[in-house]
Amino acid sequence: MHALHHQHGTGQMTTRPIEAQASKTAEHLAALLAKVAANQCRGAFSELFQYFAPRLQAYAANKFGNQQLAADLVQETMTNVWLKAHLFHADRGSASTWVFTIARNTGFDYLRKNKHRLTDLSADELWPILAETNDSLNDSAHNHSALDDKLLMEQISSYYKQLPDSQRIVIELIYIEGLSQQEVSDSLNVPLGTVKSRTRLGLQKLREMIDHD
Amino acid sequence: MIKYHPTDQLIEQFAGGLLTPALSVIVATHIDLCPRCQQVAHDAEQLLAEQVMHTTPNKLPPELNQQFNAMLEQILATPAPSTIIQPPYHENLHLNGKVFNLPATLARQYHRIGEWSRVPGKMLKAPLHLGSNECINLIYMDHGSRVPEHTHKGNEITLVINGVFNDEQDEYKDGDFVLLSQQHTHQPETRDEDCLTLATLDAPLHFTSGIARLLNPFSSLFFK
Numbered sequence: 001m002h003a004l005h006h007q008h009g010t011g012q013m014t015t016r017p018i019e020a021q022a023s024k025t026a027e028h029l030a031a032l033l034a035k036v037a038a039n040q041c042r043g044a045f046s047e048l049f050q051y052f053a054p055r056l057q058a059y060a061a062n063k064f065g066n067q068q069l070a071a072d073l074v075q076e077t078m079t080n081v082w083l084k085a086h087l088f089h090a091d092r093g094s095a096s097t098w099v100f101t102i103a104r105n106t107g108f109d110y111l112r113k114n115k116h117r118l119t120d121l122s123a124d125e126l127w128p129i130l131a132e133t134n135d136s137l138n139d140s141a142h143n144h145s146a147l148d149d150k151l152l153m154e155q156i157s158s159y160y161k162q163l164p165d166s167q168r169i170v171i172e173l174i175y176i177e178g179l180s181q182q183e184v185s186d187s188l189n190v191p192l193g194t195v196k197s198r199t200r201l202g203l204q205k206l207r208e209m210i211d212h213d
Numbered sequence: 214m215i216k217y218h219p220t221d222q223l224i225e226q227f228a229g230g231l232l233t234p235a236l237s238v239i240v241a242t243h244i245d246l247c248p249r250c251q252q253v254a255h256d257a258e259q260l261l262a263e264q265v266m267h268t269t270p271n272k273l274p275p276e277l278n279q280q281f282n283a284m285l286e287q288i289l290a291t292p293a294p295s296t297i298i299q300p301p302y303h304e305n306l307h308l309n310g311k312v313f314n315l316p317a318t319l320a321r322q323y324h325r326i327g328e329w330s331r332v333p334g335k336m337l338k339a340p341l342h343l344g345s346n347e348c349i350n351l352i353y354m355d356h357g358s359r360v361p362e363h364t365h366k367g368n369e370i371t372l373v374i375n376g377v378f379n380d381e382q383d384e385y386k387d388g389d390f391v392l393l394s395q396q397h398t399h400q401p402e403t404r405d406e407d408c409l410t411l412a413t414l415d416a417p418l419h420f421t422s423g424i425a426r427l428l429n430p431f432s433s434l435f436f437k
Contacts, residue, residue, distance in 0.1 A: 042289055049285050054270035057277070071280060079288050093259060100262035108230040108237075112344070120344030121234040125321045126241050210333050 029095035030088075037085035045082055048095075053078060056103050063107055073110060077103040084130050101129050159209040167202030170195055215247050215388035221257075224250055228257035235347035235413045238318060239372050239390075242411055245316035246374075246388035306409075308353055309337065313375055313409055319351075326351060334358050341411075349413040354378060359402040367415035369393045371401075376408030 029051065035044035053074050060070035080102050088098050105123035112120045124130065160168065169188070173179045181199065185192040219227075219240050226232050227240040244250045273281070303323035306313040315323065327340040337353040354360075354376075371391045378385050380399040385391055393399060 045289065046285060049281075049288070052266070053281050053284070054273055055266050055268065057273075058268070058270050059265045067277070071277075071284070074281075075284050075288065078284070079291055082288050082291060083293055093255070094262065096266040097259045097262040100265055101258055103265075104228075104230040104258075104261075111230075112234070121238065121322075121325070123230065126237050126318065128321065211331075 026094050026096065030090045033081075033085050033088045033095050033098075034090070036082065037088065048081060049078055052081070052099050056099075059103065060107060064110070069110065073103060073106050076106050080106075080130060087130060087132070098129070101127060105129065159206055162209065163202050163205060167198045167205070170198040171202040171206075174199060215249070215386075215390075216383075217385065217389040217391055218247065218250055219243060219390050219392075221253055224253045225257040225261075228254050229261055233347055234343040234345040235341075235349040236370070238322065238341065238343065238349065239370055239411055239413055241318040242316050242374070243372055243388060243390045245318050308409070309355065309407070316374065319374070319411070329353075334360060336360070347413060348415070349411070352410045352412050354401075354403045354408045354410070356403050356405055356407045358407075360400060362398060362400040364398045369412060369414045371410050371412040374409045374411055376403070376410075377406045378403050378408045378410070 029048065032041075032044040032048050035041040036048070056074045056077055057067075057070050060073040061067050064070055064073075077099065081099060088095065105127055108123035108126070160171070163171065170184055173184045173187070174181065179187070181195045182192060185195045188195070223232070223236075223240060224244070227237055227244075230237075232240060244254050301324050302320050304315045304317075304320040306315050306319075306323075306326075308329070322341060322343075325342045327342055329337050329339045332338050332352070335355040335358040338350045341349045341351065343349065351374075352371075369392075371385070371393070373385050373387055373389045373391075375387055378401050380401045382399070
């Protein structure tokens with residue numbers, strides 16, 4: 001085991017076996033959460049709050065560049081920890097990870113709700129860590145049925161052939177030969193305005209055929 | 214066996230809540246289908262949590278300390294919610310006479326699936342309304358469908374939910390996460406099987422070959 005070097009210390013921090021301490025902390029935090037879950041232990045929650053609140057504040061202030069918004073995130077996150085501690089499962093990950101994911105979800109929503117409507121995707125839909133029941137995946141099962149088999153190119157060609165000649169020729173020159181509308185006008189000896197209106201009508205008709213197919 | 218995965222970096226950004234809604238949904242859906250990436254996401258959450266939690270915070274300024282004391286009291290006084298709202302969950306998607314089993318992320322998004330419409334080439338698409346202005350669609354390709362050869366003006370990500378499709382490079386199956394950038398010209402098609410995919414696109418397609426160039430004026434019908 002090697003000691004971790006702490007870069008964010010305030011100066012009085014000396015090198016020490018942080019890993020051992022960290023794992024002790026992790027067990028302790030998980031035990032505190034269990035107490036909150038089991039009997040709404042206020043003392044246990046206070047200790048969790050003292051530990052997590054300043055850390056979450058630093059995380060969120062860094063994320064939002066705003067101390068007040070950061071404090072809102074801390075409050076919302078820790079309220080969920082208080083009310084939903086029973087949804088923490090020590091076998092699925094550490095207490096720190098669980099609390100972090102709640103904060104991450106809250107932050108995800110903050111970044112959107114400022115700008116958008118209530119119909120927006122919410123973090124709970126992506127990470128339902130606070131859902132009371134967590135439906136698991138089922139294997140997909142579906143049956144296949146045969147349907148008609150007609151290729152796209154045939155479809156498009158058939159639409160295209162149904163256009164009146166005047167429109168078909170203009171569209172062919174522009175979209176297949178790659179001429180400009182001016183060049184089409186010159187080569188067919190029809191006014192530019194006519195080329196434009198035939199193009200527009202032709203495309204409109206193709207679109208209708210595609211839509212109504 | 215899933216062959217194509219999002220990069221670990223993309224999964225880390227997802228785990229940090231840093232991706233846009235459309236990208237988050239598509240990565241989350243891949244993760245539903247992929248045990249490997251589930252593990253990557255799980256590890257990333259743990260690592261991020263350690264970064265956030267295992268630093269010793271600076272001493273709090275007195276006014277924040279006060280605010281925290283008040284906050285703690287307020288939280289302890291919060292009553293437990295009397296009703297628990299269950300998020301909607303709907304895993305069966307009926308389409309073209311079949312039933313598809315949606316991965317969990319999409320089952321939670323079921324209410325966001327918009328109307329299905331036809332796309333030329335025996336395809337159907339429905340937008341996913343995420344409230345962002347990104348373009349994300351469920352796309353169903355019947356067997357024997359073909360998207361004409363095209364290039365991308367932006368990036369396209371296609372996730373296979375169920376079925377198989379091919380392009381010039383490879384064959385893509387359930388769970389494959391296919392990223393195509395501007396450099397790629399490709400022509401996706403299905404053969405004997407049909408295919409349900411989830412795709413996001415950040416700019417219209419540009420059709421490149423022969424008569425398919427006729428489709429450029431309608432490229433918004435595809436995927437947009």
